[in-house]
Amino acid sequence: MALSDVKVRSAKPEAKAYKLTDGEGMVLLVHPIRDNPAKDVYEDEFFSIRYYQKGTAHLVFKRLELIERMNDIIAKHFPGMLGQ
Numbered sequence: 001m002a003l004s005d006v007k008v009r010s011a012k013p014e015a016k017a018y019k020l021t022d023g024e025g026m027v028l029l030v031h032p033i034r035d036n037p038a039k040d041v042y043e044d045e046f047f048s049i050r051y052y053q054k055g056t057a058h059l060v061f062k063r064l065e066l067i068e069r070m071n072d073i074i075a076k077h078f079p080g081m082l083g084q
Contacts, residue, residue, distance in 0.1 A: 003028060003077075026073050 003022040011020055011030045020028040042049045046066060050058045061067045075082055 026077070 040051045048060045
């Protein structure tokens with residue numbers, strides 16, 4: 001079962017974290033990390049998220065292997081989306 005754009009965008013946080021998977025190794029963890037709307041930054045040992053007023057966010061990975069793995073996943077599922 002592939003993770004479609006619609007399925008990912010419609011995933012809503014619940015009281016507890018849950019996973020959506022495509023069955024081929026890609027996993028999306030849906031977690032209610034922004035429990036304090038006044039806080040505009042979330043950080044842990046793997047990544048940081050900076051939230052903006054217009055509803056967007058920037059995700060910054062702190063570990064190189066996570067960046068490489070994410071690039072592999074993006075290249076597999078969305079060919080041509082990464083720069084050379």
